[in-house]
């Protein structure tokens with residue numbers, strides 16, 4: 001039996017839609033008076049990964065649902081996210097945000113992996129609903145995909161105030177659920193081994209391998225049920241109002257450190273390095289703060305961090321200015337040496353590219369950068385996931401805030417009742433392992449307090 005011969009050319013197939021480019025989004029913003037809006041109370045109950053927040057002193061933004069998610073890995077993760085976000089925003093429409101406060105309109109939250117070779121990946125998330133507050137103005141932005149793509153189900157709406165429809169202000173969500181039956185366990189480094197890790201870091205610095213290396217430890221906190229992130233966010237917002245309370249992709253915390261803010265061409269970075277736990281009793285504050293301001297070890301450690309930021313900003317800016325001496329930033333748990341760096345960015349640079357260039361600053365890596373990163377890999381011996389990496393938001397113009405993911409934890413993908421908490425500190429030749437243990441304990445205090453019910 002003979003078989004029909006195959007045609008030499010395949011039959012013509014219908015034309016496929018263009019595959020280049022990212023999905024287009026449509027953002028619609030409405031403005032409202034901001035009377036008595038408590039942003040973190042607006043968040044609906046939902047899985048940890050569906051909630052986003054960036055709030056400080058009652059202002060900022062919260063969001064939920066997912067209109068779009070982009071991910072990237074490797075050393076090119078920043079450039080990839082920046083390019084793809086530009087493609088998204090170029091193809092998208094943004095209605096009603098003209099003249100509205102910074103952050104209103106099309107906006108994405110970003111959380112990146114600390115290291116270039118991390119399996120953790122980096123993510124850019126555009127929520128379906130964003131509510132913001134700034135200087136007496138509130139806004140609601142609703143975002144949807146215009147072109148085909150995967151859109152996850154929105155978190156159920158919390159309802160609306162008076163007015164109905166897409167532009168109404170969402171009403172407060174149900175009260176958050178306090179974590180029950182909390183227990184702590186040592187993380188990837190056994191507690192009793194961490195001072196040895198620090199001692200090895202001190203030896204490496206004394207031996208000339210680096211001038212400063214930041215070493216961190218982790219702790220696991222497990223509750224009886226999946227954690228309600230809104231509990232933590234409300235605690236942070238109330239107890240740490242001078243820090244940026246953040247949530248994205250299951251990473252939650254209250255960071256005092258602004259790696260980089262871009263606002264209409266102005267660049268700002270708050271560099272922190274050099275820390276002392278705040279002792280109970282306000283009577284001690286002045287003495288402790290003075291001690292920090294005169295500690296040669298802490299001043300040197302701080303200078304490395306400022307230098308690393310100024311050096312990396314310089315090629316991307318027309319001007320960069322740093323103060324000659326740091327000041328003391330008081331937080332409920334610690335004092336930090338703090339320097340505010342200001343600059344003007346060269347046109348066309350977004351906050352994502354700035355964060356990519358600055359990360360890891362010597363506040364979380366060390367000096368020199370490459371040698372310190374090698375030591376971190378060698379001595380910590382495990383991946384930092386999203387800890388100590390940039391976290392924040394970017395708008396359609398490329399402006400935004402990128403803090404450092406510190407005083408934070410991340411919900412484990414495999415167990416939504418467990419958070420991995422992290423804290424680290426800068427190790428210099430004259431550091432002491434016991435003091436570093438106490439300092440990292442003070443840096444874990446905000447998370448431990450936020451998990452509590454006192």
Ligand SMILES: C=C(O[C@@H]1C=C(C(=O)O)C=C[C@H]1O)C(=O)O
Pocket residue numbers: 214216257272273274275336363364388406407422423424425426443
């Ligand atoms: C590494 C952390 O914090 C960083 C390290 C600091 C230090 O060593 O003094 C201070 C602030 C942060 O830049 C942390 O909180 O985990």
